[in-house]
Amino acid sequence: METKAFQRVYTKLLGITKATVALRAEGVSNEELALVGGRLAQVVKIQGDMVTLQVFSGTEGIPTNAEVIFYGEPPKLKVGDDLAGRFFDAYGNPLFGGAAIEGEPREIGGPSVNPLRRQQPSELIATGIAGIDLNNTLVTGQKIPFFADPDQPFNQVMAMVALRAKADKIILGGMGLSNDDFLFFKNVFENAGALDRIVCFVNTTEQPPVERLLVPDMALTAAEYFAVEKNEKVLVLLTDMTLYADALSIVSNRMDQIPSKDSMPGSLYSDLAKIYEKAVQFPSGGSITIIAVTTLSGGDITHAIPDNTGYITEGQLFLRKDSDTNKVIVDPFRSLSRLKQLVIGKKTREDHPQVMNASVRLYADAANAKTKLENGFDLTDYDERTLKFAHDYSKSLLAIDVNMDTDTMLNTAWELFARYFSQTEVSIKNELIQKYWPKA
Amino acid sequence: MKTKGKVTGIVANLVIVEVDGPVAQNEICYIDLAGTKLMAEVIKIIGKLAYVQVFESTRGLRVGNSVEFEEHMLEVTLGPGLLSKNYDGLQHDLAKMDGIFLKRGDYTEALDYNKEWEFTPIAEPGQMVLAGDWLGEVPENWLNHKIMVPFKFEGKYKVKSVVAKGIYKVSDTIAVLTDANGEDINVTMVQKWPVKRAITAYREKPRPFKIMETGVRSIDTFNPIAEGGTGFIPGPFGCGKTVLQHAISKQAEADMIIFAACGERANEVVEMFVEFPHLDDPRTGRKLMERTTIICNTSNMPVASREASVYTAMTIGEYYRSMGLKVLLLADSTSRWAQALREMSNRLEELPGPDAFPMDLSAVIANFYSRAGFVFLNNGSTGSVTFIGTVSPAGGNLKEPVTESTKKAARCFYALSQQRADSKRYPAIDPMDSYSKYLEYPEIQEYLNKNISENWVDLVMLSKNYVQKGREAYEQINILGDDGVPIDYHDRYWKAEVIDFIILQQDAFDSIDSNCPIPRQKFMLNTVLDICKMSFHFENFEECSTFYKRIINNLKQMNYSVFESDEFKKYNIELSSILNERKAE
Numbered sequence A: 001m002e003t004k005a006f007q008r009v010y011t012k013l014l015g016i017t018k019a020t021v022a023l024r025a026e027g028v029s030n031e032e033l034a035l036v037g038g039r040l041a042q043v044v045k046i047q048g049d050m051v052t053l054q055v056f057s058g059t060e061g062i063p064t065n066a067e068v069i070f071y072g073e074p075p076k077l078k079v080g081d082d083l084a085g086r087f088f089d090a091y092g093n094p095l096f097g098g099a100a101i102e103g104e105p106r107e108i109g110g111p112s113v114n115p116l117r118r119q120q121p122s123e124l125i126a127t128g129i130a131g132i133d134l135n136n137t138l139v140t141g142q143k144i145p146f147f148a149d150p151d152q153p154f155n156q157v158m159a160m161v162a163l164r165a166k167a168d169k170i171i172l173g174g175m176g177l178s179n180d181d182f183l184f185f186k187n188v189f190e191n192a193g194a195l196d197r198i199v200c201f202v203n204t205t206e207q208p209p210v211e212r213l214l215v216p217d218m219a220l221t222a223a224e225y226f227a228v229e230k231n232e233k234v235l236v237l238l239t240d241m242t243l244y245a246d247a248l249s250i251v252s253n254r255m256d257q258i259p260s261k262d263s264m265p266g267s268l269y270s271d272l273a274k275i276y277e278k279a280v281q282f283p284s285g286g287s288i289t290i291i292a293v294t295t296l297s298g299g300d301i302t303h304a305i306p307d308n309t310g311y312i313t314e315g316q317l318f319l320r321k322d323s324d325t326n327k328v329i330v331d332p333f334r335s336l337s338r339l340k341q342l343v344i345g346k347k348t349r350e351d352h353p354q355v356m357n358a359s360v361r362l363y364a365d366a367a368n369a370k371t372k373l374e375n376g377f378d379l380t381d382y383d384e385r386t387l388k389f390a391h392d393y394s395k396s397l398l399a400i401d402v403n404m405d406t407d408t409m410l411n412t413a414w415e416l417f418a419r420y421f422s423q424t425e426v427s428i429k430n431e432l433i434q435k436y437w438p439k440a
Numbered sequence B: 001m002k003t004k005g006k007v008t009g010i011v012a013n014l015v016i017v018e019v020d021g022p023v024a025q026n027e028i029c030y031i032d033l034a035g036t037k038l039m040a041e042v043i044k045i046i047g048k049l050a051y052v053q054v055f056e057s058t059r060g061l062r063v064g065n066s067v068e069f070e071e072h073m074l075e076v077t078l079g080p081g082l083l084s085k086n087y088d089g090l091q092h093d094l095a096k097m098d099g100i101f102l103k104r105g106d107y108t109e110a111l112d113y114n115k116e117w118e119f120t121p122i123a124e125p126g127q128m129v130l131a132g133d134w135l136g137e138v139p140e141n142w143l144n145h146k147i148m149v150p151f152k153f154e155g156k157y158k159v160k161s162v163v164a165k166g167i168y169k170v171s172d173t174i175a176v177l178t179d180a181n182g183e184d185i186n187v188t189m190v191q192k193w194p195v196k197r198a199i200t201a202y203r204e205k206p207r208p209f210k211i212m213e214t215g216v217r218s219i220d221t222f223n224p225i226a227e228g229g230t231g232f233i234p235g236p237f238g239c240g241k242t243v244l245q246h247a248i249s250k251q252a253e254a255d256m257i258i259f260a261a262c263g264e265r266a267n268e269v270v271e272m273f274v275e276f277p278h279l280d281d282p283r284t285g286r287k288l289m290e291r292t293t294i295i296c297n298t299s300n301m302p303v304a305s306r307e308a309s310v311y312t313a314m315t316i317g318e319y320y321r322s323m324g325l326k327v328l329l330l331a332d333s334t335s336r337w338a339q340a341l342r343e344m345s346n347r348l349e350e351l352p353g354p355d356a357f358p359m360d361l362s363a364v365i366a367n368f369y370s371r372a373g374f375v376f377l378n379n380g381s382t383g384s385v386t387f388i389g390t391v392s393p394a395g396g397n398l399k400e401p402v403t404e405s406t407k408k409a410a411r412c413f414y415a416l417s418q419q420r421a422d423s424k425r426y427p428a429i430d431p432m433d434s435y436s437k438y439l440e441y442p443e444i445q446e447y448l449n450k451n452i453s454e455n456w457v458d459l460v461m462l463s464k465n466y467v468q469k470g471r472e473a474y475e476q477i478n479i480l481g482d483d484g485v486p487i488d489y490h491d492r493y494w495k496a497e498v499i500d501f502i503i504l505q506q507d508a509f510d511s512i513d514s515n516c517p518i519p520r521q522k523f524m525l526n527t528v529l530d531i532c533k534m535s536f537h538f539e540n541f542e543e544c545s546t547f548y549k550r551i552i553n554n555l556k557q558m559n560y561s562v563f564e565s566d567e568f569k570k571y572n573i574e575l576s577s578i579l580n581e582r583k584a585e
Ligand SMILES: Nc1ncnc2c1ncn2[C@@H]1O[C@H](COP(=O)(O)OP(=O)(O)O)[C@@H](O)[C@H]1O
Pocket: A336, A337, A338, A339, B235, B236, B237, B238, B239, B240, B241, B242, B243, B244, B426, B427, B428, B506, B507, B508, B509
């Protein structure tokens, strides 16, 4: 983002809050950028000649006579092939030195795709993790977050998924990422020899929170360049969207908006949807897939941030520690991939949908048996068998350290069925039982 | 002279305009942004200041940009060619827009003005007509699209002439009417109507007295919706609102389906774009898209058009109802529309009601639902708009303003339960919490008993009772343990499970199970109730559960087989032999 010199300079601020400043100025356009005392800011409100600006790095130390210079245009990112392999801050400035990007400046947060011009997603993303591929199959063009408590290894799982996903580009948008986690991503990508496929926009915990608001739009503008112009398969990783939403609430509260649930702005749904809906499959073969992280507090998914997210994304992957096997698993009850229908049993073996449903149902029976046990009741023979099944299922299929192809996952499930249950108990369409039930 | 104005303030998509003449509440205006016209609607007026909500992003807008007011409210264009179209929330044809990305101000025509239609006159010269009366008709896909006296016409008119049978375009004059003052007025096949006003060109709106078949057992059998009735589907995310609405849109016994995708995911609409042109309409054998119109304002499209989208859909529904058709309107999700109202009310700094929603939310919702209904037209024909909306309660909590307001307005309540969805008991409609008020209407009861079977309503009540008893038994078993209750409790619990697995659960993705016509629903309910009425002999509760699991498995195979096929009959015979094993007479 470069300064345009011809703009008028103002030096009289009439109001300053933690995240905004206000002044009298003329000819200002909505959402244009400005420099306030050397810091980047964006116009968020105009009333007559009174202009309110949101200052991304916060207003600490800004004096009332700070110099305000308007850019005359909204935030932009220069896009080009040499974005690949580079790391940027939230404003799109290169980190770790290196040449500035030569390319065409694009407005970030640009228009939406005409829904009629979208292609229906149909390409499976294989991750090797059965908790995902078997129960919650991902598809290119999908948008899906990990829901996880802060102590879960979501960044590790996300990096693993990204590297196995066979994407042409991986674009990481880090918001409030700890420096350690940032270096973790950098190392993992470097070690995998994938650096030339990576583009990274990062705001770390050390940097001002409001800056984060730029990160998803930067990442997605870069993604649109590669997906639309280069017809590439782009995977965008956004972590942590909870911290993004927190930054939204800081700004809206400073602007005296009436907060709705959990002190989040009433527009949270629309704000998040604008980001997530950038996920798309284009008819030309290019695609944008978004995998995000939404950290929870104490597993509470009714909080406004995960709740609104769940209403927008195409499912969610819920990570939790399974005390029974002491492994981190993808929880089959609370996880969901809404696009799995498009590929399971079509791009994968015909028995996939029914095997998936039957195993989750039996796993649910095990959960009931566990409750019985906890309440001090006797278990039936069936209960005992479901518990054994649940243990094996969790260990050999749900755990995130599993890595196998889908056919092997299905075969494993059939073996577990046959080991613990009768055909009637498994209750799958007869023709499939005939075909796949392991012969003794 | 049109009123003009200048922009004086901008807060997101709320823009304040100083005007130089009269403006009306809800009047449409266009803001000129460097040659691009952005459509907006007046939502508040104070003195010379009009507050307008812009149906586009306001990025780049400046104080001083000029505005022109249009002297009409937000209107839809009505005429032949609406069917099979994919519109945005403001009825712009998405297919006519250039490029991959939506462009601001790209306002495409709703109808095709060059298309030719085969017009056949209905009205005769000399005949007296009212708004909504049929002047002629043109075939549109598979239905007869009536060309009507425009709804804006007040009072009586005399038909002076109607053109002869032949080929015409929508903007050709097809009739001349003479008003009470003797003035002649030309009528074409196109008319406009403001979306926020109900079309009331009918004689009478009786209580609904028929059922609309959806093919979904837990609706049709357990809590049927009336033709011309209203219903809503609240549920936390992932519980199956959209899948259920899509199933209804594919299967319902309606002449026309209007689907308003309001503030939800684009990929879900893409699914309809892709599937509907290929899927067969089970009744007509034609493609589903031929009876469908999609109004699509997904979550990333302008927020203000979300509200417009449901009204656009309703108005198109009322238009087709006036042709004597059975219209089904589905909106997913009405909560997004309520949220759009909240965002705007917030920007207007209005005093907020509960959860920061506007105070008049209940009234707005009630008013919208009241536009559905079964009607007798002036010529004695009947038409209907049945409306089912989804509600997305924040945090899955049904005690929130949108759910509560909708509950007051809609007559059917299909509550999706998180617990059922978690255990993959789809559709997750909770059998105890959900209700259909129509089941209490004597005229509906009479209809059901006459059209399905003599004692149908009693059977439905009986099965609800079995489910309730099963649930009570289940609670006792949970408190006292499997061994702590008589076997009879297990028997009761499992009987309810049979109803749950076989009647309530239905696989929306199975080509056979997904759609269950009424005769099949009747057969299955009778089969299941026969089992419920039987007594069996068990030594212990484990025998009981093993036995019922076999029955459920067998009945499920029936649900997956073509009705009355050899396979189906084979499973039915197997069922009898399983039952005979333990029947205690
Ligand atoms: N009737 C059904 N049969 C099978 N699966 C279903 C059914 N209803 C919902 N599902 C599953 O639940 C998921 C979420 O359903 P959806 O209708 O999108 O939820 P909502 O609209 O309430 O958020 C679907 O992707 C599908 O996997």
